[in-house]
Amino acid sequence: MHSILLKQELLSESEMDNETVINVEHVSKKYCKSLKKSMYYGAMDIGRNMLGLSSKSERLRNSEFWALNDISFEVKKGETLGIIGPNGSGKTTLLKLLNGIYWPDKGRITIKGGVGGLIELGAGFHPLLSGKENIYINAAILGMKKNEVDEKLDSILEFADIGDFINSPVRYYSSGMFVRLGFSIVVHSEPDIFLFDEVLAVGDIQFQTKCFRKLTDFKEMGKTIIIVTHDMQNIQKHTERVILLNRGSMCLLDTPKNATNKYLELMSGLHKVINTSDTGFTENTSEELLVNSKKQNKIGFGEDQCAERNNYNKNEFRYGSGSVQIVDFELLDDQRREISSVKSMDVVIFRTKVRFYRTVKKPIFGLIIKTKDGIELYGKNTLLDEANIKSHQEGSEVFVEYRINFNLQPGDYFLSAGIVEETSDGLLPLDRRHDLVHISVTPTDRSFGIVNMNTSMEVYNVVKE
Amino acid sequence: MKEIITIYEPDNSLKKGYLSIFSQIFIELKQNRWLTYQLFKRDFLSTYKQSFFGVMWAIILPLVSIGIFIVLNRSGILNIGDIGAPYSIYALLGMAFWQFFSTGLVACSNSLVNAGPMILKINFSKKSLVIAAAAKAIVPFIIQIMMVGVLFVGYGMAPNIMSLLIPIFVIPLILFTIGLGFFASLLNGVMRDIGNIISIFLTFMMFLTPVLYGKPRIGVLATLTKYNPLYYLVSVPRNLVLKGVILEWEGFLIVCLISVILFLGCLYAFHLTETRVAERI
Numbered sequence: 001m002h003s004i005l006l007k008q009e010l011l012s013e014s015e016m017d018n019e020t021v022i023n024v025e026h027v028s029k030k031y032c033k034s035l036k037k038s039m040y041y042g043a044m045d046i047g048r049n050m051l052g053l054s055s056k057s058e059r060l061r062n063s064e065f066w067a068l069n070d071i072s073f074e075v076k077k078g079e080t081l082g083i084i085g086p087n088g089s090g091k092t093t094l095l096k097l098l099n100g101i102y103w104p105d106k107g108r109i110t111i112k113g114g115v116g117g118l119i120e121l122g123a124g125f126h127p128l129l130s131g132k133e134n135i136y137i138n139a140a141i142l143g144m145k146k147n148e149v150d151e152k153l154d155s156i157l158e159f160a161d162i163g164d165f166i167n168s169p170v171r172y173y174s175s176g177m178f179v180r181l182g183f184s185i186v187v188h189s190e191p192d193i194f195l196f197d198e199v200l201a202v203g204d205i206q207f208q209t210k211c212f213r214k215l216t217d218f219k220e221m222g223k224t225i226i227i228v229t230h231d232m233q234n235i236q237k238h239t240e241r242v243i244l245l246n247r248g249s250m251c252l253l254d255t256p257k258n259a260t261n262k263y264l265e266l267m268s269g270l271h272k273v274i275n276t277s278d279t280g281f282t283e284n285t286s287e288e289l290l291v292n293s294k295k296q297n298k299i300g301f302g303e304d305q306c307a308e309r310n311n312y313n314k315n316e317f318r319y320g321s322g323s324v325q326i327v328d329f330e331l332l333d334d335q336r337r338e339i340s341s342v343k344s345m346d347v348v349i350f351r352t353k354v355r356f357y358r359t360v361k362k363p364i365f366g367l368i369i370k371t372k373d374g375i376e377l378y379g380k381n382t383l384l385d386e387a388n389i390k391s392h393q394e395g396s397e398v399f400v401e402y403r404i405n406f407n408l409q410p411g412d413y414f415l416s417a418g419i420v421e422e423t424s425d426g427l428l429p430l431d432r433r434h435d436l437v438h439i440s441v442t443p444t445d446r447s448f449g450i451v452n453m454n455t456s457m458e459v460y461n462v463v464k465e
Numbered sequence: 466m467k468e469i470i471t472i473y474e475p476d477n478s479l480k481k482g483y484l485s486i487f488s489q490i491f492i493e494l495k496q497n498r499w500l501t502y503q504l505f506k507r508d509f510l511s512t513y514k515q516s517f518f519g520v521m522w523a524i525i526l527p528l529v530s531i532g533i534f535i536v537l538n539r540s541g542i543l544n545i546g547d548i549g550a551p552y553s554i555y556a557l558l559g560m561a562f563w564q565f566f567s568t569g570l571v572a573c574s575n576s577l578v579n580a581g582p583m584i585l586k587i588n589f590s591k592k593s594l595v596i597a598a599a600a601k602a603i604v605p606f607i608i609q610i611m612m613v614g615v616l617f618v619g620y621g622m623a624p625n626i627m628s629l630l631i632p633i634f635v636i637p638l639i640l641f642t643i644g645l646g647f648f649a650s651l652l653n654g655v656m657r658d659i660g661n662i663i664s665i666f667l668t669f670m671m672f673l674t675p676v677l678y679g680k681p682r683i684g685v686l687a688t689l690t691k692y693n694p695l696y697y698l699v700s701v702p703r704n705l706v707l708k709g710v711i712l713e714w715e716g717f718l719i720v721c722l723i724s725v726i727l728f729l730g731c732l733y734a735f736h737l738t739e740t741r742v743a744e745r746i
Contacts, residue, residue, distance in 0.1 A: 046655065
């Protein structure tokens with residue numbers, strides 16, 4: 001044990017010379033399910049610590065479990081890391097460990113620079129005290145010094161934008177004002193490393209925009225940022241690498257696109273498959289781990305013509321029960337001629353062939369168009385359309401045709417198609433094929449951006465009367 | 466690059482050695498002076514903001530207790546004993562010291578629990594919370610001392626010149642209170658029973674300690690008083706004000722030593738375990 005520690009010390013010292021600002025080495029954290037036992041264990045641990053004995057935290061006692069298990073990763077200076085995962089997967093616990101609110105029970109976390117946590121905005125505000133009083137108190141708790149707060153007070157007030165209310169008790173604040181003030185103080189505490197826990201999801205659009213602008217500012221200033229969120233769009237847009245947690249274990253550390261795809265699959269929770277994917281996380285034999293798209297034949301996806309098609313994306317990402325399947329697709333122009341690329345502003349008919357392996361009373365068909373970075377540009381399904389699709393019998397085959405106006409700028413796009421069954425318990429994915437079709441848009445006119453709004457321009461003289 | 470490197474791992478402090486921990490603790494306390502003050506302000510302002518009598522409650526409670534004792538005494542049920550000073554001055558002065566201890570201890574023991582949500586969201590020095598809670602007891606103490614001054618004027622008497630030494634002679638009391646407070650706040654964080662135990666303990670101790678009556682000369686209570694550190698912490702500064710003398714030097718010195726050891730020991734224990742408590746709150 002001792003030699004391992006020494007080795008780690010040497011290792012982390014040499015690593016800290018580089019640009020690594022956060023180094024998490026085999027960190028585990030346990031919780032106790034029973035409150036009474038937790039009390040008893042707490043008293044024992046404290047007793048042992050007081051006597052100068054080790055609390056032997058690496059062992060699990062009765063009714064304890066690992067909330068985080070053997071997590072290791074590194075974050076470089078200026079990097080933006082996302083953490084995603086289902087509820088209860090340990091995301092917040094991980095943030096709290098990074099912030100030093102909890103201690104790890106195993107392993108070690110090394111952090112270079114000051115950490116600022118936005119785990120909950122306005123935590124520590126006293127409802128009876130005025131906004132201004134709370135600024136000073138909250139800033140002190142966040143580790144700011146008096147002269148710092150004096151200097152930044154105006155800037156804090158300006159960013160929070162709560163006007164005259166600053167002298168009223170925060171109890172009378174709207175939740176938006178409350179959150180804005182909290183955010184403003186944290187932002188002004190200027191740590192080297194920011195931890196965001198879902199906080200970007202609160203507030204109105206204007207505030208959110210402000211938050212994201214600030215986030216971008218931080219990135220430009222070279223600050224390290226860690227974001228926990230359920231919003232896959234934000235993850236795609238703002239992070240460079242993403243950790244996917246599930247039940248306290250690290251499933252994946254990959255690009256935002258791959259991680260969100262895995263997450264979506266995990267959330268569908270349909271398959272019990274052992275994963276040996278190429279991401280290198282082969283140790284995770286958790287039952288609910290993900291399907292590898294290459295092995296899908298084993299779970300009952302039958303004859304599939306899609307792979308033969310020109311525009312088929314072999315990195316598609318497929319999941320679902322398989323009892324209804326998309327077996328083929330075609331891309332046609334409005335004269336119903338087969339195409340493989342499309343000109344900006346053209347109409348594309350995307351036709352999928354769907355086979356029912358069992359009777360489905362309420363099927364829903366849908367499509368999503370994404371950029372190559374995984375940002376969803378457009379989505380539509382028959383549920384949103386309120387098109388009541390009739391029940392389909394076992395063995396039947398249908399065509400589902402989507403007529404799409406491709407008002408997009410030149411570039412690469414992905415079409416996803418899916419079938420979901422509406423049941424009394426909710427929606428059951430039957431076959432979802434994310435990024436099934438790769439389609440290139442070629443230019444028609446010269447403009448820029450994401451969409452082609454087909455703007456015409458005219459310049460003419462002002463006629464004086 | 467001048468950046469702080471922080472390492473979190475199990476039993477972090479144990480690996481560093483005892484002496485360096487103490488220097489760490491004092492550096493931390495020094496760095497967090499402003500934080501402590503802000504936390505004190507937060508507690509103080511919020512306690513009295515939505516209250517009509519506000520800080521006057523600091524007087525009301527001891528006056529009621531003293532009133533009951535006067536009634537008991539006049540009815541011959543209770544013998545206050547030889548105190549050598551007007552009873553109301555004697556009692557209020559005693560109550561000032563006693564209440565510093567009791568309100569301080571209660572505030573400290575609740576400090577971590579009350580700040581629970583904050584502790585779970587932000588990483589800051591929890592020692593500041595406890596010290597700020599103890600500091601809350603200073604305000605009523607000062608008001609009570611002022612009240613004693615008023616009584617002196619009322620009786621046409623003057624306090625002994627030695628009263629000026631009071632700030633020095635309450636230091637052991639402060640250390641004793643904060644020391645126990647650190648300990649109580651930790652335990653209360655884990656087990657809420659501690660809060661109840663403390664309030665029962667304080668009620669008992671108030672009657673068992675000669676605060677509102679003179680030092681008993683015979684019986685069980687006399688023996689108990691002899692070994693009661695609180696007796697020395699209350700009566701020595703009180704005698705200083707009333708008579709200008711210190712009657713029980715040896716006892717007081719021993720209690721001073723106990724207070725210092727208690728304070729340092731509990732501070733040390735608190736430092737080692739404050740983060741552990743965070744996850745149990």
